[in-house]
Amino acid sequence: MVIHYKDKQYFTSKDLALSVIGGRWKIAIIWCLLHETPLRLSEIQKKLPDANQRMLIRQLRELEEDKIITRYVYPVVPPKVEYKLSEVGLLLEPVVTSICNFGDQFMQTIEHETDSTLVD
Amino acid sequence: MVIHYKDKQYFTSKDLALSVIGGRWKIAIIWCLLHETPLRLSEIQKKLPDANQRMLIRQLRELEEDKIITRYVYPVVPPKVEYKLSEVGLLLEPVVTSICNFGDQFMQTIEHETDSTLVD
DNA sequence: TGCAATACTGACTCTTTTGTCACTATGAAC
DNA sequence: GTTCATAGTGACAAAAGAGTCAGTATTGCA
Numbered sequence A, B: 001m002v003i004h005y006k007d008k009q010y011f012t013s014k015d016l017a018l019s020v021i022g023g024r025w026k027i028a029i030i031w032c033l034l035h036e037t038p039l040r041l042s043e044i045q046k047k048l049p050d051a052n053q054r055m056l057i058r059q060l061r062e063l064e065e066d067k068i069i070t071r072y073v074y075p076v077v078p079p080k081v082e083y084k085l086s087e088v089g090l091l092l093e094p095v096v097t098s099i100c101n102f103g104d105q106f107m108q109t110i111e112h113e114t115d116s117t118l119v120d
Numbered sequence C: 001t002g003c004a005a006t007a008c009t010g011a012c013t014c015t016t017t018t019g020t021c022a023c024t025a026t027g028a029a030c
Numbered sequence D: 001g002t003t004c005a006t007a008g009t010g011a012c013a014a015a016a017g018a019g020t021c022a023g024t025a026t027t028g029c030a
Helices: A013-021 A026-035 A041-047 A053-065 A093-119 B013-021 B026-035 B041-047 B053-065 B093-119
Strands: A003-005 A008-010 A069-074 A080-085 B003-005 B008-010 B069-074 B080-085
Touching (some): A013 A026, A013 B093, A026 A053, A026 A069, A026 B013, A041 A080, B008 B013, B026 B080, B041 B053, B041 B080
Antiparallel strands (some): A003 A008, A069 A080, B003 B008, B069 B080
16 A cells, blocks of 8 residues: 655555654644644744744644644734644544653653662 | 753653654554564564664664663574563553554545545 | 734754665574 | 674765744734
8 A cells, every 4th residue: 555645655554644743843733722722823832932933834834734724814914813623633632642641651650760760 | 840851851741752752663663563572673674674774773772762662682693682562662552553543544534635636 | 104913934054863885793504 | 614694883975854044014003
């Protein structure tokens, strides 16, 4: 099975999935939109202060291209643009959740290690 | 909350998780080890023919460093080394599964798009 | 007139990640 | 003594990704 998507080849649907969620800020953006929606760019920026605007916009564009999020532009000045997860984007909820869970569990194993280092 | 791990700072456990699973072949390796274990390097190579040996070894080393996999060296010649998921590594099962599921669903949406393009 | 607010884009650099190639070690079998 | 198998390492090149900085547009308001 070979999947052709955006001029690239993927040999498994897993690889395709990874190409969609792989990006420094994508999981974080999706996480934000799962918790509060819709969000404006300026709001996402506040929630992810370590990402600079240019990066966020790029990641948002890619997510939009992949139809993970939708972008609605209000015809007003100054501009108002709202982002929300699409139906397909909502399918990422289990992915984000399981990553968060793993993160928590992994963090605990690190902490225990540190403890035992201190004890030793 | 700031997590210090391997000389880097992580602001959420989610970011920490991403640092552990982020790597061109890591999810694929974990997927393999979830389906069949233990595996030797040469066996993983056969399952992931697109990854070259050097890359696989690098990813395996990183996973080992993060204690996601264990590496057992048999004292024989020619060398025999077995890799398997650690207890912590097994916690990644939901992550891999949800990514696979999403990949399948995402693939279907692409296929439908292609259909409608053909129809239009 | 000029500044504020919002959501951008372009062009560039820097860093990280990935990929490639050549090379090593060991002992058994021929 | 040459060759095979396995699992590796080192050094480098190429590519991808991330980050930075300056700039744009619109309109209302002081």
